[in-house]
Amino acid sequence: MSDDQLLPYVSWLTPDELQRYQRFLRPERQRQFLLGRILLRCTLGELLNITPSSISFFERPGHAPVLNLEHGSPGFSLSHSGPWVACAISEQSALGLDIELMDGTRDLLALAEQSFDTTECALLKEKEGAARVAAFYTLWSTKEARYKLASTAAIDSIAHCMNFPHTDISIVLCSELLLAEGRVRIFDNW
Known part of the structure; x- marks a missing residue:
């Protein structure tokens, strides 16, 4: 995805996520963060049958975010390296x-x-x-x-x-x- 294609997805970020996104000094790191959150929301949206843009997270400095759901939460984990971004989700288990x-x-x-x-x-x-x-x-x-x-x-x-x-x-x-x-x-x- 080009940077222009990614820009509309910034609106999916919660205020905490947006603050974290804006703190990244390197554009590559900003891009990885945004792509990871898009991938996570789209995958969770498919799994939970909800609109990806409606999914929100609580940021925890130094730790993985927490999904803001009323009833339970699937386990998930994000990772990135260079141009690669990965996401894993499980309905049964916490993940790393x-x-x-x-x-x-x-x-x-x-x-x-x-x-x-x-x-x-x-x-x-x-x-x-x-x-x-x-x-x-x-x-x-x-x-x-x-x-x-x-x-x-x-x-x-x-x-x-x-x-x-x-x-x-x-x-x-x-x-x-x-x-x-x-x-x-x-x-x-x-």
Whole structure:
């Protein structure tokens, strides 16, 4: 979507969301935020059979937003990386989703030393090339998705995580409950 096509969707944002949207200094980050909220509203609208523009959220600084519904709320999670924006929704479980654009030119072993434990670092050192890149980003995305799930579901150790192989991005979805793989849909284009 071009910036001109996105502009009308700014009206869907609540005052809190609009304030957050306007605080982003980088246009790319503003775009990711708006696309994520559009995707989330459209997907929730379809699931809940309500108009996407009528869906509102409570912003929570440093945390995922909360859906403003009177009766319960599906679990959801948003993630973005580069030009990619992803959304996951579940009627049964809290979720944590992370996507990462895979970049094999970065010093992945140095990043691993800062972020991973010794066992995980040793696993990465055993791999080379594309296998190391894939393993690094799967570990990274799993940690991020688990963190997001823990921040919404108040759990930290028991999480069911699924990795969705893709050529360009790492995709990991963690849930409080075990999700049936056949019920998970991935769309490359929206």
